[in-house]
Amino acid sequence: MGRQxxxxxxxxxxxxxxxxxxxxxxYASVEKALKTMTPDEVTEEVKKSGLRGRGGxxxxxxxxxxxxxxxxxxxxxxxxxxxESEPGTFKDRYLMEKIPHVLIEGMxxxxxxxxxxxxxxxxxxxxMYIIRILEQAIEEAYAKGFLGKNxxxxxxxxxxxxxxxxxxxxxxxxxxxxxxxxxxxxxxxxKPPFPAVAGLYASPTVVNxxxxxxxxxxxxxMGGDEYAKIGIGKSxxxxxxxxxxxxxxxxxxxxxxxxxVEEFIYSDQYCGGIWKGRKMKAVVAGGSSVPILPTELIxxxxxxxxxxxxxxxxxxxxxxxxxxxxxxxxxVMDETACIVRNLWTFTRFYHHESCGQCSxxxxxxxxxxxxxxxxxxxxxxxxxxxxxxxxxxxIEGNTIxxxxxxxxxxxxxxxxxxxxxxxxxxxxxxxxxxxKHFELEPFVPAAAAMATV
Amino acid sequence: MAKVTIDGIEVEVADGTTxxxxxxxxxxxxxxxxxxxxxxxxDTGGKCRVCLVKxxxxxxxxxRPMPKLxxxxxxxxxxGMVVQNITSPEVLEARKGVVEFxxxxxxxxxxxxxxxxxxxxxxxxxxxxxxxxxxEEDRRTFEKIDIGDKIKLHMTRCILCYRCxxxxxxxxxxxxxxxxxxxxxxxxxxxxxxxxxxxxxxNMIDVCPVGALTDKTFRFKSRVWFTKPLDAHRDCDKxxxxxxxxxxxxxxxxxxxxxxxxxxxxxxxxxxxRYDHKDMKDWTIEGPRHIDRHSVISQNHYEKIDMQKLKLxxxxxxxxxxxxxxxxxxxx
Ligand SMILES: Cc1cc2nc3c(=O)[nH]c(=O)nc-3n(C[C@H](O)[C@H](O)[C@H](O)COP(=O)(O)O)c2cc1C
Ligand code: SF4
Ligand code: SF4
Ligand code: FES
Numbered sequence: 124m125g126r127q128x129x130x131x132x133x134x135x136x137x138x139x140x141x142x143x144x145x146x147x148x149x150y151a152s153v154e155k156a157l158k159t160m161t162p163d164e165v166t167e168e169v170k171k172s173g174l175r176g177r178g179g180x181x182x183x184x185x186x187x188x189x190x191x192x193x194x195x196x197x198x199x200x201x202x203x204x205x206x207e208s209e210p211g212t213f214k215d216r217y218l219m220e221k222i223p224h225v226l227i228e229g230m231x232x233x234x235x236x237x238x239x240x241x242x243x244x245x246x247x248x249x250x251m252y253i254i255r256i257l258e259q260a261i262e263e264a265y266a267k268g269f270l271g272k273n274x275x276x277x278x279x280x281x282x283x284x285x286x287x288x289x290x291x292x293x294x295x296x297x298x299x300x301x302x303x304x305x306x307x308x309x310x311x312x313x314k315p316p317f318p319a320v321a322g323l324y325a326s327p328t329v330v331n332x333x334x335x336x337x338x339x340x341x342x343x344x345m346g347g348d349e350y351a352k353i354g355i356g357k358s359x360x361x362x363x364x365x366x367x368x369x370x371x372x373x374x375x376x377x378x379x380x381x382x383x384v385e386e387f388i389y390s391d392q393y394c395g396g397i398w399k400g401r402k403m404k405a406v407v408a409g410g411s412s413v414p415i416l417p418t419e420l421i422x423x424x425x426x427x428x429x430x431x432x433x434x435x436x437x438x439x440x441x442x443x444x445x446x447x448x449x450x451x452x453x454x455v456m457d458e459t460a461c462i463v464r465n466l467w468t469f470t471r472f473y474h475h476e477s478c479g480q481c482s483x484x485x486x487x488x489x490x491x492x493x494x495x496x497x498x499x500x501x502x503x504x505x506x507x508x509x510x511x512x513x514x515x516x517x518i519e520g521n522t523i524x525x526x527x528x529x530x531x532x533x534x535x536x537x538x539x540x541x542x543x544x545x546x547x548x549x550x551x552x553x554x555x556x557x558x559k560h561f562e563l564e565p566f567v568p569a570a571a572a573m574a575t576v
Numbered sequence: 577m578a579k580v581t582i583d584g585i586e587v588e589v590a591d592g593t594t595x596x597x598x599x600x601x602x603x604x605x606x607x608x609x610x611x612x613x614x615x616x617x618x619d620t621g622g623k624c625r626v627c628l629v630k631x632x633x634x635x636x637x638x639x640r641p642m643p644k645l646x647x648x649x650x651x652x653x654x655x656g657m658v659v660q661n662i663t664s665p666e667v668l669e670a671r672k673g674v675v676e677f678x679x680x681x682x683x684x685x686x687x688x689x690x691x692x693x694x695x696x697x698x699x700x701x702x703x704x705x706x707x708x709x710x711x712e713e714d715r716r717t718f719e720k721i722d723i724g725d726k727i728k729l730h731m732t733r734c735i736l737c738y739r740c741x742x743x744x745x746x747x748x749x750x751x752x753x754x755x756x757x758x759x760x761x762x763x764x765x766x767x768x769x770x771x772x773x774x775x776x777x778x779n780m781i782d783v784c785p786v787g788a789l790t791d792k793t794f795r796f797k798s799r800v801w802f803t804k805p806l807d808a809h810r811d812c813d814k815x816x817x818x819x820x821x822x823x824x825x826x827x828x829x830x831x832x833x834x835x836x837x838x839x840x841x842x843x844x845x846x847x848x849x850r851y852d853h854k855d856m857k858d859w860t861i862e863g864p865r866h867i868d869r870h871s872v873i874s875q876n877h878y879e880k881i882d883m884q885k886l887k888l889x890x891x892x893x894x895x896x897x898x899x900x901x902x903x904x905x906x907x908x
C-alpha cells in the first residue's frame with residue numbers, strides 16, 4: 124500500500140468513537156490551530172499544500188478559501204457537501220461511516236480558518252444511517268469540549284449541524300445545495316454571485332467536499348509544504364478512489380496521486396485485475412459524468428506515455444483522448460459490457476435528476492434517454508447516432524449548471540470511442556434485443572476482426 | 577456608463593445594464609429574444625436560454641472572450657465589451673437548439689389555443705425554428721386544471737419560464753402555486769385546486785408567454801385577431817386602471833394590461849378591472865391600440881405610417897448592415 128493519510132487507522136477497532144480516535148492522534152489539528160495559529164495561518168497552510176477540491180471539479184481549496192469575502196458584515200458559513208450521488212462514487216460514505224470524527228475534526232479546524240461560527244454538513248437523504256453516525260460523533264465532540272462555546276478554553280465557538288437532503292443528485296451542485304439548506308426547492312442558482320460572496324442566506328460561504336475537509340486535519344498537522352511533497356506535480360496528496368465494476372476487488376482505496384492507472388487496476392494491492400479472467404474494454408475514471416475511455420487510452424495517453432492517477436495525466440489529451448479524475452468514481456467494464464446499455468443507464472439517471480430549470484437540460488436529457496432506449500432495445504435507426512451527438516452538443520455549455528455538461532459528455536465520448544458498437548445496435552436489432560447480447564457474443568471491433576483473419 | 581458593441585453597433589448604457597437591455601436600447605434585429613426574462617419582475621431570466629449570446633471581448637480592461645455563450649438577460653455589460661448576437665453562427669445554432677428543445681414537448685395545438693396570435697413561442701419558432709421535428713416519441717401531457725376560479729392552467733403548454741411564480745411572489749400577498757416535481761416532469765401547480773385567489777392573480781395570465789395560463793372568462797370567445805383592441809382607462813383605487821379592451825362590436829370580450837413592444841407589462845392591473853368591468857360604459861376610451869407589425873394580430877389592422885419612426889428603422893437597418901460587414905477581427 125502507498126501512503127495512507129485518511130484511512131491510516133481505518134482498521135483500528137472502535138475508531139468510530141471519540142476516545143479511540145483521540146488516542147490515535149485525533150483532534151490534534153484543532154488543538155494546534157486554535158492554540159498556536161491564527162485563522163489566516165491555517166488558510167496559508169492549506170494554500171501551500173496544493174490541496175484540490177475532492178468533490179469533482181478539482182478547484183484549489185486554499186484559493187477558494189481566500190476568495191471568501193472577509194470584509195462583509197454578515198456571518199460566514201462553512202458547508203460540507205456530503206450529498207455524494209454521482210454514480211460510481213461512494214468514498215465519502217465509507218469515510219463518514221468508518222471514521223466520522225475525521226470529518227468533524229476537519230470541520231472545526233476549517234471553520235476556525237474561515238471564521239465561521241455555524242457550520243453545516245449536508246448529507247444525502249439516502250444516507251440516513253450515516254446521519255445518525257455523524258450526529259453521535261458531534262454529540263461526543265460537544266461533550267468533550269471540541270464544539271460549542273469557547274472550544275478548548277479559547278474564545279472560538281462553533282455550532283455544527285447535520286442536515287439531511289431529500290435525495291436529489293442536483294442538491295450536490297453547491298448552489299442547489301445552499302437553496303435546499305435554506306429550505307427551498309433545490310434549483311441551482313445563476314452565477315455570479317458565487318457562494319464566496321453570497322452563499323447561504325446571502326452570506327459569504329465556502330462549500331467543500333467531505334474528503335477535502337477531512338484532509339485539512341493532516342495538512343495542519345504535518346504542514347502544507349510537507350503535504351505538497353506527497354503526490355505528483357499539481358496533484359498533491361492522496362485521493363480516495365471508489366473502484367467498482369468488473370474487477371476482482373471492488374472497494375474504496377486511498378492512493379497517492381501519480382500512481383500508474385495500470386498498477387491501480389492490475390495490482391493485488393488495489394483492484395486486483397479484471398474478474399473471471401476477462402479482458403478490459405473501457406473505464407469511466409472519475410464518476411459517471413466524465414468521458415469514458417477505451418482500454419488503450421486509459422492505460423496510455425495518446426502520446427504513448429503511461430497514464431497516471433492524477434488530475435493532469437487523466438485529462439491529458441483533453442476530451443479527444445483524455446478524461447478527468449472527477450470525484451474518483453472508477454468504473455471498470457470488461458469485454459462483455461455493452462457501452463450502449465451502460466450509456467443508456469447513465470443518461471436515464473441524468474434525465475431523472477435534471478432539476479428542469481433550463482430548457483436544454485430539461486428537454487435534452489429526456490430526448491437522449493429515449494433515443495438510447497430504443498437503440499439498446501433494437502428499435503434504433505441510422506440517424507440516431509448523429510442525432511445523439513447533435514443533441515449532446517446543443518446541451519453542452521448552454522445550461523445554468525454543469526449537470527447539463529455532465530449529461531452530454533458521456534454521450535459524446537461513448538460515441539467518439541465506441542461508434543462501431545452503436546452501429547452494431549442499428550444493424551443487428553434482433554441480437555441486441557437480448558439484454559445479455561455481448562455476454563453471449565462479445566463485440567469485436569472491425570479492426571480486431573480483420574487482424575484475426 | 578459603459579460602452580458596449582453589439583453586432584457591430586455601439587451603444588452607451590448605465591453601469592449594471594444587462595446585455596439584453598443594452599441591445600433593447602439599440603432596438604431592431606440585434607435584440608435577442610427572451611422567453612423567461614421579464615423586465616418588470618425582479619430576478620426573472622436565465623432559465624430558457626433562448627437569449628444566449630457570445631461575448632468576444634469581456635471588457636476594455638480584460639479583453640478575453642467569455643468561454644461559453646452567456647444568458648444576455650442576466651449578464652451585465654462591462655465597458656468595452658463586444659457582443660455577437662445574430663452575427664455569430666454559433667449563437668444562431670445554439671438558439672435553434674433551444675427553440676427545438678422548447679417545442680419538443682409543446683403540443684402544437686395552436687389552432688385550438690387561446691394564446692394563438694399573441695404567443696411568444698409561436699413568434700419565436702416562426703423566426704428561429706426548424707420546419708420539421710426530429711422527435712419521434714410521445715409528448716408529455718397533463719390534465720387541464722383550474723388553479724383559480726378565473727384561471728385555467730393547461731400545463732402541457734407550459735415552458736417553465738417561472739414568470740407566473742414571480743408575479744405571485746412580487747405582486748400578491750402570498751404565493752400558493754409553484755413548481756412541483758423535477759426535470760421534464762416538473763409542473764406548475766397548486767396543492768389545493770382553485771387556490772389562486774387574490775386581487776392581482778390575473779397578471780399571471782398576462783406574463784405567461786404561452787397558452788398555459790388563460791383567462792377563463794375569455795376562453796374560446798374569439799380568436800384575438802378578430803377582436804379590436806382599444807386603449808382605455810378608469811379611476812381605480814387598487815391599480816393604475818390603464819388597460820386594453822379587446823372588443824367585438826360593443827362587447828368587451830376581455831380586459832388585459834398593456835404590453836410594450838417586447839410583449840411585457842409595465843403597469844399591472846387588478847382583478848376588478850380585469851374581470852368586473854366588461855362594459856364599455858365603465859371605461860374612458862383613448863383610441864385603438866397600436867399592435868406590433870410582427871404579431872399575427874396585426875393582420876387586420878391598418879395604421880397610419882409614422883414617417884419619423886420609419887426613418888429611424890431604416891437608419892438602424894443600414895448601420896446594422898454595415899456592422900455585419902465589419903472585418904472578422906472581433907471574432908478570434
Ligand atoms: C450536478 C452536480 C452534482 C454534484 N454533486 C456533488 C456531490 O455529491 N458531492 C460533492 O462534494 N460535490 C458535488 N458537486 C460539486 C459541487 O458543486 C462543488 O464543486 C463541490 O462540492 C466543491 O467542493 P470541493 O471544492 O471540495 O470539491 C456536484 C456538482 C454538480 C454540478
Ligand atoms: S443544467 Fe439541468 S440541473 Fe442544472 S439548472 Fe439546468 S435544468 Fe437544472
Ligand atoms: S404557466 Fe406560463 S408563466 Fe407559468 S411557468 Fe408556465 S409558461 Fe411560464
Ligand atoms: S430570456 Fe434569458 S434565459 Fe430566458
